[in-house]
Each structure stands twice: as C-alpha cells, then as structure tokens.
Amino acid sequence: MSALSQRVSGRVSSPELAVFVSGVVSMGLEILAGRMVAPQFGSSIYTWGSIIGVFLAALSLGYYQGGKRASRRATEDRLVRILLATGAFVAVVILAGDLLIAGLSGFPLPPRFASLPAVTVLFGPPTYLLGFISPYGAELSRKESKGEASGHVYAVGTIGSIVGAFGCTFLLIPSLSVSMIGLVFGLLLVVTSLFILAPSFPRRTVLATAFVAVLLVGAVAVPSAGYSVRGETVYQTQTPYQELVVADAGDTRTLYLDGQPHSAMDLSEPNRHVFDYTRYFHVPFLMTDWANESTSAPHQSGDIDRVLFIGGGGFTGPKRFVNDYNATVDVVEIDPEVIRVAKERFRVEEGPNMNVYNAEGREFLRNTDHEYDLIVLDAYKKDKVPFQLTTREFMQLTSDRLDEDGVLLANVISAPTGPASQFYRAEYKTMNEVYPQVYSFPTSGGSVVQNIEVVATKSDRRLTEEQLQARNERRDIGIDLSTEVDDYQAEVETGDVPVLTDDKAPVDALLEPMAGQRYVVSQTGSNGTVAGAG
Incomplete structure (x- = not known):
C-alpha cells in the first residue's frame, strides 16, 4: 500500500x-x-x-x-x-x-x-x-x-x-x-x-x-470553434432534457434539439415563417365559425381569442399569433433552458398577450382553469415523443379545456404513408376517438418523414377541401393558406394501428420504422413560397 x-x-x-x-x-x-x-x-x-x-x-x-x-x-x-x-x-x-x-x-x-x-x-x-x-x-x-x-x-x-x-x-x-x-x-x-x-x-x-x-x-x-454543416454554432448546451444548439446560416437562425431542427427565425424578419410547417398553425382559423364573415377588417381572428401552445421551441407560432391577432397566447414549455434561449436568441418577449409557463403540458392542462379556443400541440420530436401527450385520456383533457367551437392542432413528425407512418396514423385514430372531426395536412409531399399537421374539431359537420378553400378566399387572416389547404388528406387508413391509451401506448414501437430515415423540413422564401427542404 x-x-x-x-x-x-x-x-x-x-x-x-x-x-x-x-x-x-x-x-x-x-x-x-x-x-x-x-x-x-x-x-x-x-x-x-x-x-x-x-x-x-x-x-x-x-x-x-x-x-x-x-x-x-x-x-x-x-x-x-x-x-x-x-x-x-x-x-x-x-x-x-x-x-x-x-x-x-x-x-x-x-x-x-x-x-x-x-x-x-x-x-x-x-x-x-x-x-x-x-x-x-x-x-x-x-x-x-x-x-x-x-x-x-x-x-x-x-x-x-x-x-x-x-x-x-x-x-x-x-x-x-x-x-x-x-x-x-x-x-x-x-x-x-x-x-x-x-x-x-x-x-x-x-x-x-x-x-x-x-x-x-x-x-x-481540437474541435474548431463552432462551425458545422448546420452553420455557425452561436450557442450550445446540455439541458436536463436534451442537447440544445443554436446555429446561424446566413440570415437564418435555427434551434436544434437533440440534433433535429426544431425552429428557425429570419434574423432580418423575425416573425416570418421560415419552416413551412408553422404556416399550418393558422389553418384552425378556417375551421371555426365566424360571427361576421363579411367583415373586411384585416387579420381578423374570428372567435379564436385565447390560444395555448404546448411546446415552445423558438416560439415561431406564438410570436406570429401575438403579432397578427388580438389573441392572448399561453405557452407551456417543460425545458427552462429552451425558454431562456428563446428570450435571448429568438426575440421572445412576455407581455399582456404572451404568457410563458415552465411546466409539463399535461399537468398544466389538468391544473389550469382557462378555456381555450385553440390548443397547438408542438411537443413531439422525430424519435422522442412524451407518450402521456399522445393518449386518448390526454386528448379528452384537451377537449375539456377547449370551448364548444375549439380546435386542437397536433404537429406530428412521421411519414404520411408506409411503415414509417404508424405513429401518425395511430395518433389520428386516437384523436378520432375523442373529436368528431379530424383532418390531416402533410407538409412536405411524398412518403418521407415530415411534419404532418393533424387538426381536430368538436363540430359534427365535416368541412371539405373546397369549403376550406372558399373560406380562405373570404377570410383575411393575414396569410394565404391555399397551398396548405391543397395538402388536405381526405382518407387515413387506421385499421392496423392501435388507439393509444394511458394503459397501453407503444409509442417507441410505432416510432421505430422512422429510425435512420431522413427528416425533411420544407423552408419558405421571403414571399411565402416553399424554397427547399433540409
């Protein structure tokens, strides 16, 4: 010794x-x-x-x-x-x-x-x-x-x-x-x-x-001071929940969570939709019944006066809603570092119309006494999905917190068809167990892994693609959604996938076919047209 x-x-x-x-x-x-x-x-x-x-x-x-x-x-x-x-x-x-x-x-x-x-x-x-x-x-x-x-x-x-x-x-x-x-x-x-x-x-x-x-x-x-294929790394850290990287490529600042692009901001035009899928967050404005649809007032928000985002990221949707509409926006984000980075790097400011809560989404919904007109569920990633936010019981909780004309939008990352579509189709089926009408809008075309916007309403009346296009022409909501409505997927096959429940939600097994597949995120140009994918 x-x-x-x-x-x-x-x-x-x-x-x-x-x-x-x-x-x-x-x-x-x-x-x-x-x-x-x-x-x-x-x-x-x-x-x-x-x-x-x-x-x-x-x-x-x-x-x-x-x-x-x-x-x-x-x-x-x-x-x-x-x-x-x-x-x-x-x-x-x-x-x-x-x-x-x-x-x-x-x-x-x-x-x-x-x-x-x-x-x-x-x-x-x-x-x-x-x-x-x-x-x-x-x-x-x-x-x-x-x-x-x-x-x-x-x-x-x-x-x-x-x-x-x-x-x-x-x-x-x-x-x-x-x-x-x-x-x-x-x-x-x-x-x-x-x-x-x-x-x-x-x-x-x-x-x-x-x-x-x-x-x-x-x-x-030895590693160089912060440049990669993602661009120049301006901030990087490990949070209690994930790896977080902020990278700049030209005028675009992108938030990466566990290596996957989550949000992006145009540094010269901070409220522009850089990722195409965030434009679909406005589709619920075509789903609700307006008290006065003949008005010519610009950027009317209809009956959507209070909105809840579950998942913050770079706050693209919340910032745009606060900027465009006279609506109160609540954002629930579980990762405190994401909130801090959004405020410091993505120009997010709390105020009378923007409330940010550091909490888990389901727990927040269970405890809140607010009633919402729109809930946007933006907490899923390609390969890590909190199962408690996918189940029939959770969907029922969202329905309980929506008013009678309320809308739920879930940003699902999956393929629209083929083996890699299992999670999306199971989520569609689960939402359909609770909501009378469920619609889906793939955002990137083809059968690649992409963002698919699944929209659920409490209305017994099903809207057709033609009716949505007509509403898009009549209603001035500050953004033309004709291209997005074109992506309306009328039929979704759900016979071979389960309804997800708190007792049994095999989310990992449903996500498995996506492992190793490229995740395609379409981007838009400054004029709103799709500029490319990455």
Missing part, C-alpha cells in the same frame, strides 16, 4: 478509491452515452436498451477477465495502468465520438438495433477496462476474508455508481457540454492515478499520466 493512501482518514485505501471512481465513471459514461447517440439514433427505449446492455456486457466481461487475472497480476501499478488506459479511451470518445457515431450508423441492421454498433465501439472498451477494477480491488483489499472483501468492493463500487448517476444527471449535464463532461470523467481517472502513485511517483508512470491528461485536454480543445 502507498503511504499516502494509508494516511487518508486511516480508512480509504488506493484499491477502494479506484473501485469508487470506476463506479462513478462507468455510470457517468452510461448516462453520457445517451446524450451522445441521441442526435443520430434518438433516445427511444431501443437506444437506451442498447446502451444499458452494452455497458452490462462490457462490465461483466471485465469482471470475468479481471477475476481470472487478479490473483497473479493485481497490483496498484496495474490499477493505475487500467485507469490511464480508460482515460485514453475517454479522450477518443471526446475527439472522434460524433464521427464514429455517424460512420457506424450505416450498418444494415433493423432500426431498433441501429445504435448498437456505435455504442459498442465507443463505450465497450473503456467499460470493459473499468470492469477489471473491482476484482483487482478485492484482491488488494485489506479485509480478512474473500467474502468480506468482495462485499466491501461491491458496496463501494455501487456507491460510486450512485454518485456518478446523480452527479452526471443533476449537476454535469445541466451545466456542461458533452465534451466537457467527458473531460471531467477523464481527469478524474488521471487524478485518481496520481493519488495511487503518491508519494513515489515513478517517472515512467508519471509521464504516462501526463500524456493522458494532455490527450484529454487536447481532445476538448
């Missing part, structure tokens, strides 16, 4: 410290893995199942191999070598993680297994090495019996895992970027190695420790 480790409180030995740190780092890397692979593969149950399975398999193999070698090779010097080798692998994860994840995403595997190769290559080796620490620690333990030594090691390692889980989840992820979190874990391994080496500090091992430290710092420092 080293002299320093024997002196610290008279209780903490080098093997115990190594075991504790291995628990911290293994669990921290497991949580970090979810954040790293989410932009490419999503954060569905299949992604998390792959991560958990790979980490358990790698640790088990490390435990087995370490146990076989412990009686012959367990020394503090070898503990240091293992810790440093793990630190070097962490540097590789920081430096080449995104490149490897993208490169390994093309394996010809079923969608639910798509993330498995990347998780295995990136996180299998360092986790395997960490598996050696516990059996080596048990062999070097000062406990009198093997049973006591094993139990002590497992307890210390588990405590480390608890610290790693809570520390990474509640402290590191809300505060640091992915690369900086990796640096924290890598330097923790380096510092632990120095502690074990004290006070002798063998020259060769110290040089190896310094090399790994430089490698870790260099891995963080």
Whole structure:
C-alpha cells in the first residue's frame, strides 16, 4: 500500500478509491452515452436498451477477465495502468465520438438495433477496462476474508455508481457540454492515478499520466470553434432534457434539439415563417365559425381569442399569433433552458398577450382553469415523443379545456404513408376517438418523414377541401393558406394501428420504422413560397 493512501482518514485505501471512481465513471459514461447517440439514433427505449446492455456486457466481461487475472497480476501499478488506459479511451470518445457515431450508423441492421454498433465501439472498451477494477480491488483489499472483501468492493463500487448517476444527471449535464463532461470523467481517472502513485511517483508512470491528461485536454480543445454543416454554432448546451444548439446560416437562425431542427427565425424578419410547417398553425382559423364573415377588417381572428401552445421551441407560432391577432397566447414549455434561449436568441418577449409557463403540458392542462379556443400541440420530436401527450385520456383533457367551437392542432413528425407512418396514423385514430372531426395536412409531399399537421374539431359537420378553400378566399387572416389547404388528406387508413391509451401506448414501437430515415423540413422564401427542404 502507498503511504499516502494509508494516511487518508486511516480508512480509504488506493484499491477502494479506484473501485469508487470506476463506479462513478462507468455510470457517468452510461448516462453520457445517451446524450451522445441521441442526435443520430434518438433516445427511444431501443437506444437506451442498447446502451444499458452494452455497458452490462462490457462490465461483466471485465469482471470475468479481471477475476481470472487478479490473483497473479493485481497490483496498484496495474490499477493505475487500467485507469490511464480508460482515460485514453475517454479522450477518443471526446475527439472522434460524433464521427464514429455517424460512420457506424450505416450498418444494415433493423432500426431498433441501429445504435448498437456505435455504442459498442465507443463505450465497450473503456467499460470493459473499468470492469477489471473491482476484482483487482478485492484482491488488494485489506479485509480478512474473500467474502468480506468482495462485499466491501461491491458496496463501494455501487456507491460510486450512485454518485456518478446523480452527479452526471443533476449537476454535469445541466451545466456542461458533452465534451466537457467527458473531460471531467477523464481527469478524474488521471487524478485518481496520481493519488495511487503518491508519494513515489515513478517517472515512467508519471509521464504516462501526463500524456493522458494532455490527450484529454487536447481532445476538448481540437474541435474548431463552432462551425458545422448546420452553420455557425452561436450557442450550445446540455439541458436536463436534451442537447440544445443554436446555429446561424446566413440570415437564418435555427434551434436544434437533440440534433433535429426544431425552429428557425429570419434574423432580418423575425416573425416570418421560415419552416413551412408553422404556416399550418393558422389553418384552425378556417375551421371555426365566424360571427361576421363579411367583415373586411384585416387579420381578423374570428372567435379564436385565447390560444395555448404546448411546446415552445423558438416560439415561431406564438410570436406570429401575438403579432397578427388580438389573441392572448399561453405557452407551456417543460425545458427552462429552451425558454431562456428563446428570450435571448429568438426575440421572445412576455407581455399582456404572451404568457410563458415552465411546466409539463399535461399537468398544466389538468391544473389550469382557462378555456381555450385553440390548443397547438408542438411537443413531439422525430424519435422522442412524451407518450402521456399522445393518449386518448390526454386528448379528452384537451377537449375539456377547449370551448364548444375549439380546435386542437397536433404537429406530428412521421411519414404520411408506409411503415414509417404508424405513429401518425395511430395518433389520428386516437384523436378520432375523442373529436368528431379530424383532418390531416402533410407538409412536405411524398412518403418521407415530415411534419404532418393533424387538426381536430368538436363540430359534427365535416368541412371539405373546397369549403376550406372558399373560406380562405373570404377570410383575411393575414396569410394565404391555399397551398396548405391543397395538402388536405381526405382518407387515413387506421385499421392496423392501435388507439393509444394511458394503459397501453407503444409509442417507441410505432416510432421505430422512422429510425435512420431522413427528416425533411420544407423552408419558405421571403414571399411565402416553399424554397427547399433540409
């Protein structure tokens, strides 16, 4: 035993410290893995199942191999070598993680297994090495019996895992970027190695420790200062819920959540609809019955006086509604960082007509006493959908909070036809269980994964495409929706998809066929015409 480790409180030995740190780092890397692979593969149950399975398999193999070698090779010097080798692998994860994840995403595997190769290559080796620490620690333990030594090691390692889980989840992820979190874990391994080496500090091992430290710092420092295919990164962070990136490309500022484009703003014309799908948020103005449809007053809002947006993002819809109509807009956003970034980077201002609430959408609806004319559900992502906002019970709750002429619009990301359309068609079927009339408007054409606007009304009367076009011509709502109405999808086949309920909502299984497919977001030019897709 080293002299320093024997002196610290008279209780903490080098093997115990190594075991504790291995628990911290293994669990921290497991949580970090979810954040790293989410932009490419999503954060569905299949992604998390792959991560958990790979980490358990790698640790088990490390435990087995370490146990076989412990009686012959367990020394503090070898503990240091293992810790440093793990630190070097962490540097590789920081430096080449995104490149490897993208490169390994093309394996010809079923969608639910798509993330498995990347998780295995990136996180299998360092986790395997960490598996050696516990059996080596048990062999070097000062406990009198093997049973006591094993139990002590497992307890210390588990405590480390608890610290790693809570520390990474509640402290590191809300505060640091992915690369900086990796640096924290890598330097923790380096510092632990120095502690074990004290006070002798063998020259060769110290040089190896310094090399790994430089490698870790260099891995963080090497990437260029913020330009990618998305444009110039002006802000990036890890929130408690997702990776958030704000990037500028020309005059367009885009908000990316977990790697997917969520909202965009024209810096020279902040209220313009940059993404075409947000234009469809105005379609409900064609669905309601107006008290006086012959008026020539511009930008009339009909009977839509109070609007609720569930999901804020870049606040494109809320800003436009406040700007165009004399309506009160409430916005519910679960991620406080999204709200802060919207105010600082997307020119969102609260005021008499704009109220922003940091809350979960269903909980807010359950507790509010407001009655709305329009609810816009904009909280879905391509591969991560809060199931509690998809079910029949939730749809009934929205209906209860709408007035008798109220409208619900759900921004669904899916394909309109084919295997990747299962979630959209299940959501359509679920809404149809509660609302008398449900309409859908695919926004990008074809069968690609895109935004599909599903609109539900309480009216017993079904409006035809021709009637909607006639209303669009008569009503001045500040935007011409003739192109959007052309996308009216009259028939939706729902016989092979389930109604989603609180008791059974297989959202991950329904989203699975979309894994690996390109998400197409049509953009508009300054004159309102569709300019392209990305």
